[in-house]
Amino acid sequence: MQGKHIILGITGGIAAYKSATLVRLLVKAGAExxxxxxxxxxEFITPVTLSTLSxxxxxxxxFTANTGEWHSHVDxxxxxxxxxxxxxxxxxxxxxxxxxxxxxxxxxxxxAKAPVFVAPAxxxxxxxxxxxxxxxxxxRSYGNHIIEPAAGELASHxxxxxxxxxxxxxxxxxxxxxxxxxxxxxKKFLVTAGPTYEKIDPVRFIGNYSSGKMGYAIADEAASxxxxxxxxxxxxxxxxxxxxxxxxxxxxxKEMLAACQNIYPSCDxxxxxxxxxxxxxxxxxxxxxKREKDEVDHIALVKNPDIAATLGRDKQPGQLLxxxxxxxxxxxxxxxxxxxxxxxxxxxxxxxxxxxxGFRTDTNQVSxxxxxxxxxxxSLKSKREVASDIIDxxxxx
Ligand code: C5P
Numbered sequence: 001m002q003g004k005h006i007i008l009g010i011t012g013g014i015a016a017y018k019s020a021t022l023v024r025l026l027v028k029a030g031a032e033x034x035x036x037x038x039x040x041x042x043e044f045i046t047p048v049t050l051s052t053l054s055x056x057x058x059x060x061x062x063f064t065a066n067t068g069e070w071h072s073h074v075d076x077x078x079x080x081x082x083x084x085x086x087x088x089x090x091x092x093x094x095x096x097x098x099x100x101x102x103x104x105x106x107x108x109x110x111x112a113k114a115p116v117f118v119a120p121a122x123x124x125x126x127x128x129x130x131x132x133x134x135x136x137x138x139x140r141s142y143g144n145h146i147i148e149p150a151a152g153e154l155a156s157h158x159x160x161x162x163x164x165x166x167x168x169x170x171x172x173x174x175x176x177x178x179x180x181x182x183x184x185x186x187k188k189f190l191v192t193a194g195p196t197y198e199k200i201d202p203v204r205f206i207g208n209y210s211s212g213k214m215g216y217a218i219a220d221e222a223a224s225x226x227x228x229x230x231x232x233x234x235x236x237x238x239x240x241x242x243x244x245x246x247x248x249x250x251x252x253x254k255e256m257l258a259a260c261q262n263i264y265p266s267c268d269x270x271x272x273x274x275x276x277x278x279x280x281x282x283x284x285x286x287x288x289x290k291r292e293k294d295e296v297d298h299i300a301l302v303k304n305p306d307i308a309a310t311l312g313r314d315k316q317p318g319q320l321l322x323x324x325x326x327x328x329x330x331x332x333x334x335x336x337x338x339x340x341x342x343x344x345x346x347x348x349x350x351x352x353x354x355x356x357x358g359f360r361t362d363t364n365q366v367s368x369x370x371x372x373x374x375x376x377x378x379s380l381k382s383k384r385e386v387a388s389d390i391i392d393x394x395x396x397x
Pocket of ligand 1: 192274276278304305307308309322323324325326338
C-alpha cells in the first residue's frame with residue numbers, strides 16, 4: 001500500500017461514518033488518499049473530518065466556490081492507483097452502471113483508468129432488488145471489484161445483507177489486490193473457451209451448449225491483475241471486457257489444439273475451460289447432405305485430440321496447467337481421474353446437478369481439487385466471482 005494513490009469515493013449513506021476510519025487506516029498503511037464525496041455524503045460526515053484525516057481537501061463539487069478553480073476528474077482518474085467507493089449507495093451504483101455523470105464522484109469514476117472497488121451499503125430489500133443485482137453485475141462486467149456487504153443488523157434495525165464491509169477488511173482487499181496484481185504482472189496466460197464445432201457438411205456441425213462465459217470471465221480476471229492473456233476461443237457470442245486480452249478464434253478441436261500448441265511453450269499458465277467435442281465426423285461432406293438423395297442413417301465418428309492431455313505431456317517445470325470437469329455423476333472421482341490422466345496442477349469441478357451451475361448460466365458453483373487429494377469447496381457465485389476465486393488459487397500455486 002506504501003505510496004499508492006487511492007481515491008476514496010464516499011456517498012450518502014449511514015455507513016459514511018465508517019469512512020473516517022477507512023481514511024485513517026489507508027493513510028496509516030502508507031497510501032495517499034484523495035476523498036471525493038457526493039453532495040449527499042456531506043449530510044452524513046463532514047468534509048472537514050475527512051480533509052483533516054487525509055491531509056488533502058475533500059472534493060465534492062466541480063469548482064471551488066470562491067476561487068472558481070476547476071477540479072479535474074480526468075487528472076484525478078490518471079493519478080489514482082485504485083479507486084474505492086465506500087459506502088456505495090444503490091443510487092450511486094445505478095449511476096456508475098449507466099454512466100449518469102451528474103456529480104464529481106461519478107465523473108471521476110468514468111475517467112478512472114485504475115482498478116475500481118465498490119463496497120455497497122444499503123437496506124437488505126434494496127440490496128436484493130433486481131435493479132441493484134443487475135447494476136452490480138454490470139459493474140462486475142466492467143471489471144470493477146465488488147466488496148460484498150456483510151450480513152448483520154442494518155440502520156433500519158432489520159437483519160440481513162447490506163452492511164458495508166468493515167474498513168479493516170476493505171484495506172485487506174486492497175492490500176491483497178496490490179500484492180496479487182504485482183505477482184501476475186508479465187505472466188502469460190492461455191485460456192481455452194467455448195465449444196468446438198465439428199463439421200458434418202457445409203451447414204451442419206456437432207457442438208455443445210458451452211457459452212464461453214466462464215473462460216472469458218477467467219481471462220478478464222487474469223488480465224485485470226496484470227497478466228498478458230490469450231483466449232483460444234471456439235464460436236461464442238461473448239466478448240472480453242478487458243483490453244489486455246487477445247483472442248484467437250478457432251472452430252474445431254484440431255484447430256484449437258494447433259493454436260494452443262503454438263503458444264503454450266511461451267505461457268506460464270494454461271487454463272482449459274473449453275468444452276471440446278470428444279468426437280468429430282470421420283468425413284466432412286463437401287455438399288449439403290440431402291434427406292431424399294443421400295439417405296444417411298449414421299455418421300461415423302473419430303476421436304478428437306485431447307488438448308489438455310497433450311499440453312500436460314508437453315508441460316515444462318514452472319508451467320501450470322488447469323483443467324475443468326463438468327460432471328453429472330461420480331463428480332469427485334471423475335475429476336480426480338482427469339487431474340492425474342491429463343497431468344493437471346488443479347481441476348475445477350462443476351456439477352450439472354447443481355441448479356445455477358455449468359453451461360450458459362451467469363453463475364457457477366465449483367470445487368477446486370488438487371493432485372494431493374485436497375479440495376476447496378465454494379458457494380454459488382457469479383462467474384466473475386468464481387473467476388476471481390480461481391485466479392486466487394492459481395496465484396497461491
Ligand atoms: O475429459 P473431459 O472432457 O471431461 O475433460 C475436461 C477438461 O479437459 C477440460 O479442462 C477441457 O477443456 C479439457 N479437454 C481438452 N480437450 C479435449 C477434451 C477435454 O482440452 N478433447
